[in-house]
Amino acid sequence: AQKITQTQPGMFVQEKEAVTLDCTYDTSDPSYGLFWYKQPSSGEMIFLIYQGSYDQQNATEGRYSLNFQKARKSANLVISASQLGDSAMYFCAMREGPSTNFGNEKLTFGTGTRLTIIP
Amino acid sequence: EADIYQTPRYLVIGTGKKITLECSQTMGHDKMYWYQQDPGMELHLIHYSYGVNSTEKGDLSSESTVSRIRTEHFPLTLESARPSHTSQYLCASSSRGVSYNEQFFGPGTRLTVL
Numbered sequence A: 001a002q003k004i005t006q007t008q009p010g011m012f013v014q015e016k017e018a019v020t021l022d023c024t025y026d027t028s029d030p031s032y033g034l035f036w037y038k039q040p041s042s043g044e045m046i047f048l049i050y051q052g053s054y055d056q057q058n059a060t061e062g063r064y065s066l067n068f069q070k071a072r073k074s075a076n077l078v079i080s081a082s083q084l085g086d087s088a089m090y091f092c093a094m095r096e097g098p099s100t101n102f103g104n105e106k107l108t109f110g111t112g113t114r115l116t117i118i119p
Numbered sequence B: 001e002a003d004i005y006q007t008p009r010y011l012v013i014g015t016g017k018k019i020t021l022e023c024s025q026t027m028g029h030d031k032m033y034w035y036q037q038d039p040g041m042e043l044h045l046i047h048y049s050y051g052v053n054s055t056e057k058g059d060l061s062s063e064s065t066v067s068r069i070r071t072e073h074f075p076l077t078l079e080s081a082r083p084s085h086t087s088q089y090l091c092a093s094s095s096r097g098v099s100y101n102e103q104f105f106g107p108g109t110r111l112t113v114l
Helices: none
Strands: A010-014 A019-021 A032-039 A046-052 A064-069 A074-079 A088-096 A113-118 B004-007 B010-013 B019-025 B031-037 B043-049 B076-078 B087-094 B109-113
Touching: A010 A019, A019 A113, A032 A064, A032 A074, A046 A064, A046 A074, A074 A088, B004 B087, B010 B019, B019 B031, B019 B087, B019 B109
Parallel strands: A010 A113, B010 B109
Antiparallel strands: A019 A074, A032 A046, A032 A088, A064 A074, A088 A113, B004 B019, B019 B076, B031 B043, B031 B087, B087 B109
């Protein structure tokens, strides 16, 4: 079974609208971390936001927020007031196990969602 | 801003050649990683390192090899390049206790083997 599932291969969104990118995950480990990365056409991966499995509140970083629904094993990224520069691939990733353990920083990535912002 | 560098950014090479992809970071991170990514696809971990003289194979089998002689340097070598090695290779680093332990990525090397 896929550990990270992103069901939206591509999305088109009007500029200034909010957009939600879906991510579901599968793990039996009670301790894990969820990451979202942005990959522009230039190829580099840019870290956006992080949610720990024991975090009580949904993570927020500027225009990015994470809608974390632990029981449903979903960690959707919400981008408010989208901008043309938000056009990129977006990847959800998971680290299984607590981050303090030796060697537990390996990430499993989803297949990504290509977001296109329309002027 | 992450200080992790990869060279070359683009490489076109013929079959059978030996190549080394360079990756360096100036953040003093102990952990480093190599991912392989086909266009528009997910990243697959092919190698990682916990620190100097430590290297491990990742989840995706790869014919490449890596070394970690210095903390800041994590080169990847292909002894005999083949067209099936055509892909983007991304290097990353992380360190326990740094922010969310997120991985910082380099700009990638796009490899084409003819």
